[in-house]
Amino acid sequence: MSDLLPFNSTMIRDLFTPFPPQQEPDDTPGYWAVLQGNSLVVSAESQQALPSGVPLPIVTVSRTEPLKIGLWQGKPLRAIRIAVDSLLPAGYEALPFQGGDTRLDNTLATIAGRAAQIMHWEQRSRFCSHCGGELARIPDGWGKRCPTCGDEHFPHIHPCIIVLVRRGTELLLIRNAAWSVGRFSLVAGFLDFGESLEECVQREVREEAGIEVANIRYVGSQCWPFPSQQMIGFLADYAGGEVRPDGVEVVEADWFPEDALPLSPGGKRSISRWIIDTFRESD
Numbered sequence: 001m002s003d004l005l006p007f008n009s010t011m012i013r014d015l016f017t018p019f020p021p022q023q024e025p026d027d028t029p030g031y032w033a034v035l036q037g038n039s040l041v042v043s044a045e046s047q048q049a050l051p052s053g054v055p056l057p058i059v060t061v062s063r064t065e066p067l068k069i070g071l072w073q074g075k076p077l078r079a080i081r082i083a084v085d086s087l088l089p090a091g092y093e094a095l096p097f098q099g100g101d102t103r104l105d106n107t108l109a110t111i112a113g114r115a116a117q118i119m120h121w122e123q124r125s126r127f128c129s130h131c132g133g134e135l136a137r138i139p140d141g142w143g144k145r146c147p148t149c150g151d152e153h154f155p156h157i158h159p160c161i162i163v164l165v166r167r168g169t170e171l172l173l174i175r176n177a178a179w180s181v182g183r184f185s186l187v188a189g190f191l192d193f194g195e196s197l198e199e200c201v202q203r204e205v206r207e208e209a210g211i212e213v214a215n216i217r218y219v220g221s222q223c224w225p226f227p228s229q230q231m232i233g234f235l236a237d238y239a240g241g242e243v244r245p246d247g248v249e250v251v252e253a254d255w256f257p258e259d260a261l262p263l264s265p266g267g268k269r270s271i272s273r274w275i276i277d278t279f280r281e282s283d
């Protein structure tokens with residue numbers, strides 16, 4: 001079940017209680033989600049625990065004001081982003097929560113992703129995109145309101161389809177131009193104006209691999225906080241055409257036997273791996 005994938009809420013339901021942002025002064029001790037690039041700072045000495053205490057036990061230059069985002073193991077959790085070149089004191093280390101490095105526990109990767117998605121929205125919702133006025137927080141939520149023009153703004157979460165296309169026991173995989181040689185994944189792309197999700201699947205497969213698909217069905221979804229996507233997973237059956245990469249965004253595309261697949265990017269935390277592992281065998 002895709003709810004159990006990293007970055008979805010179910011992964012941390014027993015550890016984390018979210019609540020709306022609170023920035024008022026508060027000295028209640030708690031935990032810290034300290035973000036440094038796409039890494040999370042953890043205590044190296046106590047089996048990957050989040051740093052705890054008030055003030056932040058890491059003396060460094062922060063790039064943002066701390067923001068309380070919920071309760072972690074019953075105590076306040078504050079998120080903060082620090083400079084990528086900040087030196088961490090002894091006893092702490094920054095471990096990636098994106099990519100193939102899976103040293104960080106999945107629950108910590110998930111809370112890091114949540115904090116990163118929230119901080120991204122906070123940093124990009126300071127001014128009104130309509131009139132340029134400074135935005136004010138709408139109480140009890142993540143929305144913002146413009147006192148100048150009255151527009152309201154809510155978190156931007158971008159829908160993106162990802163699809164496993166099957167032809168018998170073969171799977172369609174593509175290599176994006178940005179990926180290293182030998183690494184493949186599923187066709188994926190952002191929803192466009194005027195499209196249903198199924199129409200988006202058909203268009204992306206046509207654009208990236210040059211073929212037609214049929215029998216499109218939803219299989220699961222995943223929050224993908226890099227910086228703020230919603231990955232919506234599908235299966236589809238080959239329906240015609242010759243595989244032909246577009247040569248620009250996609251430099252390789254081909255059918256692979258389901259028992260002899262190449263490396264895939266995104267690592268074990270991605271819905272692409274989950275879809276392949278769960279649905280590689282034809283019905």
Ligand SMILES: [Zn+2]
Nearest residue numbers: 128131146149
């Ligand atoms: Zn405005």
